[in-house]
Each structure stands twice: as structure tokens, then as C-alpha cells.
Amino acid sequence: MEKTIILYHGNCPDGFGGAYAAWKKFGDAAEYIPLSRNGEPPYEACTGANLYFIDFCYTKEVMDQFITIAKSVTMLDHHEGVEDVIRSMPEYRYASDHSGAAIAWDYFHPETPFPTLLQHVEDDDLFRFSLPDTRAIITFLEVQPFEFQVWDEIAQALDNPSTRETMLSRATVYREYFERLAAISVEHAKLVSFEGHEVYFAQAHPLKSMKSLVGNLLAKKKGPCALVISAHPNGYGVSIRGDGSVDVSKIAQKFGGNGHPNSAGFLIRREGPFPWTIIAEDETPRD
Incomplete structure (x- = not known):
């Protein structure tokens, strides 16, 4: 049986949003590994697997090593600083005007509408803030566990008119508290x-x-x-x-x-x- 591994930017709403997009396609049939710039590349776990890197890219030397040991490597990313590395991958999707989560959703679900939750994730990650309530929603997301089922429940609540306002009220409370803490740091x-x-x-x-x-x-x-x-x-x-x-x-x-x-x-x-x-x-x- 083929092994599929989703490697994503850890501790990041956009990175986890991309992993969530993959989870909506693969579910428990895939393994999910959060990555950080200063962690060791998980070569051993990835040997022989189909790899999807989402919102995260190592150096060219490290990525070339993954190509050597993996069955396939697909890169879904938007960071301008590593565009040359992304474009050197066997398969990739790159778009600097979209977030990693948006690229991943479009890749895995090309015929399915972009969830409201991930629209806000992209709005935040690209610092557009063109959608109402983005700041409150992202603040609320960050104090929740980065777990797929939790995000799925939040996504459903935001897409349901009967539960959206309750969700936004909770998110606004967190945002107001964060703003006060931020003011103290600034002082x-x-x-x-x-x-x-x-x-x-x-x-x-x-x-x-x-x-x-x-x-x-x-x-x-x-x-x-x-x-x-x-x-x-x-x-x-x-x-x-x-x-x-x-x-x-x-x-x-x-x-x-x-x-x-x-x-x-x-x-x-x-x-x-x-x-x-x-x-x-x-x-x-x-x-």
C-alpha cells in the first residue's frame, strides 16, 4: 500500500489550513507531519512515500535529498523567498498572491468551493484583511488545538448562518483580550x-x-x-x-x-x- 505524507508549516494557521485541506481529501489514510525551519528533516519517515509539502520549503539541498528518497514530491507553497526552489520540484503549485492553504485547497479540491474559514486564513496570511472579522477569527483559531476535527467544526460553524454569529461573538472576546495584551507589550x-x-x-x-x-x-x-x-x-x-x-x-x-x-x-x-x-x-x- 502506498504511503502518503503531508508535511506542513507547523504552528501556523496557514500551514495547518493547508494540512486541513489535505485531510479533507485523505483523512486518516495519510500521515501528517508539522515542520519548522530549525527542526531536522524527517528523511527516514519519508522514504518511499508520496510527499506533499504545504506552506513550507527547505533549502534546495534538503529538498533534493527528499526527491532522492521519496516516491514522489509535490510542493504547494507561496513564499517568494524560496520561489526558485519550489519551481525546481518535480511537481509544484506556486502563487505568491494566494496563501498556502488556498493553494492546497485548490489542488486537492478543484471543484469544491473555498471554505469561509480558509478564506479568512488567506486574508490574514497575506495581510490583506479585506474580509470582516478576519482578525477575530484568526485569534480564535490560534487558541484552539491544531486538530483537524476541531477545525472542521469551526469551518462548519462559519459556513452555517445559524451558528456563525455565535462563533464570531466568541472570537471577538478573544480578540479584544489579545489587543489589551498587545498594548501592554507595546508600552x-x-x-x-x-x-x-x-x-x-x-x-x-x-x-x-x-x-x-x-x-x-x-x-x-x-x-x-x-x-x-x-x-x-x-x-x-x-x-x-x-x-x-x-x-x-x-x-x-x-x-x-x-x-x-x-x-x-x-x-x-x-x-x-x-x-x-x-x-x-x-x-x-x-x-
């Missing part, structure tokens, strides 16, 4: 020197929506970007949020990370070094 931000710029630096909970809240608020106060640090099992996660005047994904790539022009990240090992210096210990953000 304690420091001014640092980073990559030739004076920018704000703050600490925040590692949930993506929280980091984005803090980073975007600080980037608006003082561009061209802001840094948000959070705890990570292998050290410290650093999120960069930009004001549009610089491509922060290129900055993240200098430190082994990746992302999008206005939203990116990288990891710092626990022992450092830290690529910034504090300018003023008592500097706090001002409008």
Missing part, C-alpha cells in the same frame, strides 16, 4: 539598532496573531520595521513586521529565516548572539 518596547535602522523591539506571546499585533503597532509608530521576540523550544523566535518600505523577508533570510515582504521571522539560538543593540533602556513608544 514596554525598547529602541534598538538593527540592520542599520533604529527600530522598536518588544516581547510577546509566541502566538502569531499576538506577535503580529505587537509588531504592526510598533512598525506604524516607527519604521521601517519592528522586532518581536518570543520563547521558542530551541532559543528565541524573532518576528519582523514592516511598514512596507523594506522587504523584511530578505532581512530574515540573512539569519536563516524567511517570510513575506511585510512579515517574516527567524530563530536565535539560546546562546546568541543577538543581532541588535539596545539604544535606550528607558525609551518607550510614542505616537
Whole structure:
């Protein structure tokens, strides 16, 4: 029996949204493995399998190794920083104007309408926020378990007019709480020197929506970007949020990370070094 493995961007609504799209096709017939930039590639588990990489791409050297050991490799991704690697894969779908979840849904379910839940995931991941309630829905998603059945229930609730308003009311409460916590982080931000710029630096909970809240608020106060640090099992996660005047994904790539022009990240090992210096210990953000 053929083995199918879905490898997706872990701890990310867009990555898990793509895995959810695959689950709606394969169910328990496939294995699902979350990936991180600093984890070891799961070569042994993937040997001889049909692999689908969703919203995640290793370096060219690592991906070539997967091609060597796997029965097939399909890449479904949208990150501009690794476009050349994506396009070198035996089979791929690439679209920088769609999220990983959207690409995966279209690939696995070309004749099925795009679920409302994943529309909001894409709206958030591409920083469009063109749909009402996206921020609240994504915040709510992030405090739920990343489990397929849980997401399926949320997806059904959002697509059902009789349950949608109840779901949105719950999501709004979480969002309001997150906004208050983000404001506290912003109040304690420091001014640092980073990559030739004076920018704000703050600490925040590692949930993506929280980091984005803090980073975007600080980037608006003082561009061209802001840094948000959070705890990570292998050290410290650093999120960069930009004001549009610089491509922060290129900055993240200098430190082994990746992302999008206005939203990116990288990891710092626990022992450092830290690529910034504090300018003023008592500097706090001002409008």
C-alpha cells in the first residue's frame, strides 16, 4: 500500500489550513507531519512515500535529498523567498498572491468551493484583511488545538448562518483580550539598532496573531520595521513586521529565516548572539 505524507508549516494557521485541506481529501489514510525551519528533516519517515509539502520549503539541498528518497514530491507553497526552489520540484503549485492553504485547497479540491474559514486564513496570511472579522477569527483559531476535527467544526460553524454569529461573538472576546495584551507589550518596547535602522523591539506571546499585533503597532509608530521576540523550544523566535518600505523577508533570510515582504521571522539560538543593540533602556513608544 502506498504511503502518503503531508508535511506542513507547523504552528501556523496557514500551514495547518493547508494540512486541513489535505485531510479533507485523505483523512486518516495519510500521515501528517508539522515542520519548522530549525527542526531536522524527517528523511527516514519519508522514504518511499508520496510527499506533499504545504506552506513550507527547505533549502534546495534538503529538498533534493527528499526527491532522492521519496516516491514522489509535490510542493504547494507561496513564499517568494524560496520561489526558485519550489519551481525546481518535480511537481509544484506556486502563487505568491494566494496563501498556502488556498493553494492546497485548490489542488486537492478543484471543484469544491473555498471554505469561509480558509478564506479568512488567506486574508490574514497575506495581510490583506479585506474580509470582516478576519482578525477575530484568526485569534480564535490560534487558541484552539491544531486538530483537524476541531477545525472542521469551526469551518462548519462559519459556513452555517445559524451558528456563525455565535462563533464570531466568541472570537471577538478573544480578540479584544489579545489587543489589551498587545498594548501592554507595546508600552514596554525598547529602541534598538538593527540592520542599520533604529527600530522598536518588544516581547510577546509566541502566538502569531499576538506577535503580529505587537509588531504592526510598533512598525506604524516607527519604521521601517519592528522586532518581536518570543520563547521558542530551541532559543528565541524573532518576528519582523514592516511598514512596507523594506522587504523584511530578505532581512530574515540573512539569519536563516524567511517570510513575506511585510512579515517574516527567524530563530536565535539560546546562546546568541543577538543581532541588535539596545539604544535606550528607558525609551518607550510614542505616537
